[in-house]
Amino acid sequence: MSPFTGSAPRTEEWRHLRLTRHNGVATVTLARPEKLNALTFGAYADLRDLLAELSRERSVRALVLGGEGRGFCSGGDVDEIIGATLAMDTAQLLDFNRMTGQVVRALRECPFPVIAAIHGVAAGAGAVLALAADFRIADPTARFAFLFTRVGLSGGDMGAAYLLPRVVGLGHATRLLMLGETVRAPEAERIGLISELVDEGDTDTRAEDLARRLADGPALAYAQTKALLTAELDMPLAAAVELDAATQALLMNGEDYAEFHAAFTEKRPPTWQGR
Numbered sequence: 001m002s003p004f005t006g007s008a009p010r011t012e013e014w015r016h017l018r019l020t021r022h023n024g025v026a027t028v029t030l031a032r033p034e035k036l037n038a039l040t041f042g043a044y045a046d047l048r049d050l051l052a053e054l055s056r057e058r059s060v061r062a063l064v065l066g067g068e069g070r071g072f073c074s075g076g077d078v079d080e081i082i083g084a085t086l087a088m089d090t091a092q093l094l095d096f097n098r099m100t101g102q103v104v105r106a107l108r109e110c111p112f113p114v115i116a117a118i119h120g121v122a123a124g125a126g127a128v129l130a131l132a133a134d135f136r137i138a139d140p141t142a143r144f145a146f147l148f149t150r151v152g153l154s155g156g157d158m159g160a161a162y163l164l165p166r167v168v169g170l171g172h173a174t175r176l177l178m179l180g181e182t183v184r185a186p187e188a189e190r191i192g193l194i195s196e197l198v199d200e201g202d203t204d205t206r207a208e209d210l211a212r213r214l215a216d217g218p219a220l221a222y223a224q225t226k227a228l229l230t231a232e233l234d235m236p237l238a239a240a241v242e243l244d245a246a247t248q249a250l251l252m253n254g255e256d257y258a259e260f261h262a263a264f265t266e267k268r269p270p271t272w273q274g275r
Contacts, residue, residue: 005056014050016042018068024061024215025208026054033069038077039125041084044099047129051106061215061222061274063110064207065133066117067126075124075147082151097157100125104159107132108230111223113214117207118142119200128158131167134226135195137207142185144193150180166233168192218256219274 018029030037054060067073076082085093107114116133123145130136148157155161155177164173168191176183188194198206214222224247232240251257255275263270
């Protein structure tokens with residue numbers, strides 16, 4: 001994303017989520033524990049706008065997304081969203097659904113790794129937010145459910161039909177999106193939906209440790225790796241290897257590549273600059 005900004009100032013307060021920053025790591029917490037962190041229109045909009053702001057700032061090198069209380073995220077708020085959408089016309093519904101998809105695109109296209117720290121329920125839109133992260137750290141209480149068909153909608157919501165087959169394969173994705181079955185942590189790990197299964201209660205600590213490792217590493221190399229993983233999902237091999245070649249040539253002109261060689265020669269750890 002472009003670092004160039006217009007007249008809009010940096011947002012100092014986010015009303016629908018909690019943001020903290022520490023040495024290049026941003027932590028975004030969905031903070032409606034009394035509703036299992038169900039998403040509202042404002043929460044979707046804040047996530048969309050926050051990810052765009054953080055991407056432009058270039059000060060964030062890793063992001064942790066978590067939920068307060070007993071679960072990660074139970075999806076869209078039934079009262080505040082489903083009830084309201086029944087009164088919307090087609091144009092309004094299209095605007096809403098495009099906004100939810102923009103959140104997923106922002107998670108996939110932001111130039112820093114995103115780590116979802118998952119405990120308890122990750123259902124509906126909450127499951128898709130976790131799916132869109134680069135890493136999913138979960139404990140044994142985690143359970144995923146793509147519930148869209150259970151409310152009479154397509155299972156392919158917010159990019160789920162694009163992302164899920166690429167993470168767990170078409171067969172598992174068909175079952176999960178078609179039937180809306182709950183997948184508990186052991187099965188989620190077996191089919192590749194979880195990046196790492198940790199002891200109960202350790203998701204936040206492990207996610208923070210991984211975020212710290214990523215933030216201290218070669219940020220530009222990580223950003224380009226993420227970009228290539230997303231861009232090359234639908235490319236033919238010839239286009240992919242050409243894009244790889246162009247990317248490597250650019251990075252070989254960067255400070256971090258030269259820093260690695262200097263550190264190797266001097267027998268010391270590299271000091272990564274992200275440039």
